[in-house]
Amino acid sequence: MLDIQKDLVEQVTVVSINPNDPVHVENIPPGWHLVGKGNYAAVFGHNALLPGKIVKVYAINRGSAADEAEVYKKLASHKSYSELYSSGERHLVLKKLEGVTLYDALRKGIYIPKQVIKDVDEAIQYASSIGLNPIDIHGKNVIMRDGSGYIVDVSDFCLTHKCPRWKDFKKAYFLLYYPLFKKFKFSIPHWMLEKGRKGYQLYLRLSGKGKRKKEKLSG
Numbered sequence: 001m002l003d004i005q006k007d008l009v010e011q012v013t014v015v016s017i018n019p020n021d022p023v024h025v026e027n028i029p030p031g032w033h034l035v036g037k038g039n040y041a042a043v044f045g046h047n048a049l050l051p052g053k054i055v056k057v058y059a060i061n062r063g064s065a066a067d068e069a070e071v072y073k074k075l076a077s078h079k080s081y082s083e084l085y086s087s088g089e090r091h092l093v094l095k096k097l098e099g100v101t102l103y104d105a106l107r108k109g110i111y112i113p114k115q116v117i118k119d120v121d122e123a124i125q126y127a128s129s130i131g132l133n134p135i136d137i138h139g140k141n142v143i144m145r146d147g148s149g150y151i152v153d154v155s156d157f158c159l160t161h162k163c164p165r166w167k168d169f170k171k172a173y174f175l176l177y178y179p180l181f182k183k184f185k186f187s188i189p190h191w192m193l194e195k196g197r198k199g200y201q202l203y204l205r206l207s208g209k210g211k212r213k214k215e216k217l218s219g
């Protein structure tokens, strides 16, 4: 029987070297594969033993699996979010959302339809309506599949600060992306997306909009 704690979490190395860049991953045990990386955690799959699910493993000393598990419990079941199956001190077992992140869609020149933006807006409204603070929604935290949008990362929904990321993403989408993509299909090279990501992080820091406050939503 699969023991996620022993077979994955205690074997794999997930380290955060720079808090503003994706974590570093080593020693992935046989049978497991890397699905994606964020600045706090890495996500793994096991086709044979864990079909349709993924395991999000937090880097040591980064973020809190328990806080994200609480958010998933509050979200319960909603079409635009993943679902929580179980959790441990450093990991969550979640429903796998198939598809491509908006970041990868831009990189590969895959069209992002307006419906994806609408779905995310609705998912944000839903989270707000149940007392959560849906923030940190950016190109790597939204997945699209068959023209629908899904939010894959709810780790910061329990914090209290404001975050302009999704509002700014939408601005760029409606002002630049949508009018241009209608005229001609284009992809954005990885180096340019990374320059944009770094430039945006710097803008958030300098403008004071990226500040992380420690307060958590109560309850």
Ligand SMILES: Nc1ncnc2c1ncn2[C@@H]1O[C@H](COP(=O)(O)OP(=O)(O)OP(=O)(O)O)[C@@H](O)[C@H]1O
Pocket: 035, 036, 037, 038, 039, 040, 041, 042, 043, 054, 056, 082, 094, 095, 096, 097, 098, 101, 136, 140, 141, 152, 153, 154, 155
């Ligand atoms: N439920 C899921 N199904 C499929 N892929 C997922 C899922 N959750 C996460 N991923 C993939 O793994 C990547 C990293 O996961 P996630 O965004 O949760 O990590 P994070 O470290 O909390 O991110 P951030 O840096 O935004 O805080 C995502 O960008 C996505 O590509």
Ligand SMILES: [Mg+2]
Pocket: 038, 039, 140, 141, 153
């Ligand atoms: Mg993320």
